[in-house]
Amino acid sequence: MKKELRLMKGNEAVAEAAIRAGADGYFGYPITPQSEVLEYLMAEKPYERTGMVVLQAESEIAAINMVYGAAGCGKMAITSSSSPGISLKQEGISYMAGAELPGVILNVVRGGPGLGTIQPSQADYFQAVKGGGHGDYRMLVLAPASVQEMADFTLLGFELAFKYRNPVMILSDGALGQMMEKVELPEPVPCRTEEEIRQQCPWATLGKPANMERNIITSLNLESLKQEQHNLKLQAKYAQMEREEVRYEEIMCEDAEYLLVAFGSSARICQKTLRMAREKGIKAGLLRPITLYPFPQKPLFELARRVKGILVVEMNAGQMIEDVKLAVCGKIKTEHFGRFGGVIPSPSEVLQALEQKIIGG
């Protein structure tokens, strides 16, 4: 099987990309709007294609801990859920960060709090980017804006997770999970052999060869000085991520007088807003953070020196705007426009907000 062009839902694209990435295991629990990931995998029988194991767990808690166990063996494991289920996974994610385990977690965000709504939302930005679970840890957070990126970031997610021995979250939303688009699927690679895993992950618990030291996967340090050393090691890793992994896209920013900042589905909407604005003679540009952590602070800081004002557009009540404000250091006017609770803003209401809050305001 080669590269292939298909029309797929975002959720299905993640599932198919995981198989083609050579993932060893998927563990998940049904929740709208992401159940197609598990459904697709169950129907596809990846065990027969690559040897990939798929299991419907008894809960999201069990699923993330299955990912932990698999990752501890150096295996490529992925889980997916939507907001309430992602809340349940937080302890497991924190343990993975503490034990330095790689893994990919897909959040197809819906509106909250509580059971909320099954409609798309970006209300889990804080949870994804600021920790979510306990302790001083960071998770790499990728924000796709198309079905293509849902597939691409599944592969990128595994790559980064293993590069840093750290969990990676793909923060999408119900729109990206459910909508169908053309997607180019990568050429499939086989699952790694046990020998290859031993080479790539000398820390993995695959059974201790007689002539070697045993491997231990743990996040426990009873002595505070040791724990502090461990925290410092983690912080150094996060600093490296901040140096090397910032990803973003600039659209029509060269001559922009006004800047929209938006990620994921909101960024898609803002692209339409840009065209409408330009037709009216408003020179607007868009900065789309692709990594939400690490956040594209420097490019924002640079742009803030050139533009007259920034409108942050999110499907939440104002979360990423805090990071935008930190990045621009109060240099220019920065306002928020959001629809939430599962409501998707229209390009024209974003334009209206730009005119009222930034240009006119």
Place this chain on the structure above:
Amino acid sequence: MENIPTTADIVKEENLVYKKTKVLTDNILSYCPGCGHGTAHRIIAEVIEEMGIQDKTIGIAPVGCSVLAYNFFDIDMQQAAHGRAPALATAIKRLLPDKFVFTYQGDGDLAAIGTAETIHACNRGDNFTIIFINNGIYGMTGGQMAPTTLPGMKSSTSPYGRDTQTMGNPLKITELVAQLPGTCYVTRQAVHTPGNVRKAKKALRLAFEYQGKNMGLSFVEIVSNCNSGWKMTPRNANEWMEDNMFPFYPLGDIKTPAKLEL
């Protein structure tokens, strides 16, 4: 003087009746003197050595007094979040079906916070071994009531004794998992006397053998003491265990593959 034998002359391989298994490390055990955890560790390690599976066994430590079990077993190990060891083991065994996988869990870990993971791994018949140390109390956190605490038994969170009206009855989770079609072998043992140690070791060996034959989940409960949490001397704790724990948690096989075939 020259004819007097040295220790090296006497302690010869062929004269040895007992030797510490090499599957235990030399790290000093973190358990209280008199606690059953250490004995349980030893016989698990001996079984692993005798079966020659040290290089293909992966153990899961829980949260509880045995959280540091990975310091004592000389095998690859993972430490799980509180109660989640069976979820880790499920994934590990499914991804590495040729390895031997076991969890080692206390009663709080296995029968309170981890009840769902325990029941579902047992029900799916995931092919690993659960070793369940039931001491009727939360040892690590200072002797609070556990799901297994006996009626009337005092603990730091049932200071007047467990009132079953308000605190519920002790959970016989071992009998419960024996009902599930996914378990192949369910047994309850103890390690406080040499005779019980021998029996418990045999049970552990069987549990690992069944795992090797892909027969489903094998579950070994060890009723143990917590002299610190019970606030007793080790000897009194063992006597109290015999008089109070064993009548409620009777020792012996609850389910065996042979019985299944009947």
